[in-house]
Amino acid sequence: MNQPGARDRRPLFGGPSTSYKADSVVDPESLERENDRSIDALGERVGMFKQLTSGIHDEAESHHKLLDDMGATMSGAHVGLGTAVRRFKSVFEDPRKLKMAYIVGGIVTLTLVLYFFAKHHRQA
Secondary structure, three states: OOOOOHHHHHHHHOOOOOOOOOOOOOOHHHHHHHHHHHHHHHHHHHHHHHHHHHHHHHHHHHHHHHHHHHHHHHHHHHHHHHHHHHHHHHHHHOHHHHHHHHHHHHHHHHHHHHHHHHHHHHHO
């Protein structure tokens, strides 16, 4: 075991250091207490990681539910928009309905212009 450099590597790998005395006594109970403390600390970390991953899982589930609900809402909006587009097409294809659309649009525009004029005139 007299390999060159082996004595220099022992402290790096947890082996006895060069200052290790052969006659020193290691107390097994103190080693056991140290192991127990290390196990307790490790248990706390594992518990903390378990809570963290549980929180991440719950958050991911709530995001999935939100996205599913949003998809259903967007689907309903798509159907409603399709219906509105079909109605507008039917209005613009028939000349009588188109004339009525122009009249309604003019009335709405006139109402909005009068509203903004009255609001502006009142503030001045």
